[in-house]
Amino acid sequence: MEKLSIQDASYRLNLSQAAIRDCIRNGELKASREAGPEGRRWMVEIPEAGWVDSFRASLNNLSASITPWWWPTAEMSGSVHYVEDIGIEEIEPLYLCGLKGQNVWDAKNHTMEDRCPKCTDIAKERELPLWD
Known part of the structure; x- marks a missing residue:
């Protein structure tokens, strides 16, 4: 050990x-x-x-009920990205496409066209929930 x-x-x-x-x-x-x-x-x-x-286990249970798609900027413009991981001490999301953010902004009610194509492809490849 x-x-x-x-x-x-x-x-x-x-x-x-x-x-x-x-x-x-x-x-x-x-x-x-x-x-x-x-x-x-x-x-x-x-x-x-x-x-x-x-x-973290309780956070994982909670996260199962929350969309993984988030805006990377406060302006909520551009593409929404699929959050792969968020640090415990600082809110610094790492998105599936490799983009690193400074914070996260809820992307509920976004359209499929708003989604980052690379995040979408990786999520499908890994068989992650897409929250259609």
Whole structure:
């Protein structure tokens, strides 16, 4: 089992360091104090691929009821894009087409013609819900 510092586990699992500590406290993650170059520090056992903390699991359940199509700008113009991932600490969406945004704006009531063709093709290829 791979072990990482809390800081490195935070990066690997895409969770804040506070969330990593919470997961350790509530038993979702295992950790132990081990000797290191700067004294003793907490080392986190990294779970198998696909592990999701309880907070993200609840967000995933919620997101199943929310459209994945969002405007990349406050002007709500151009194409709407399919959100692939949103960072936990900052709202910085990564869209399927590779575009990175600064924020997200709801694209409910958009038309099929508003959709980014590359996002649409990738979503179909991955068999993701299109919310037609």
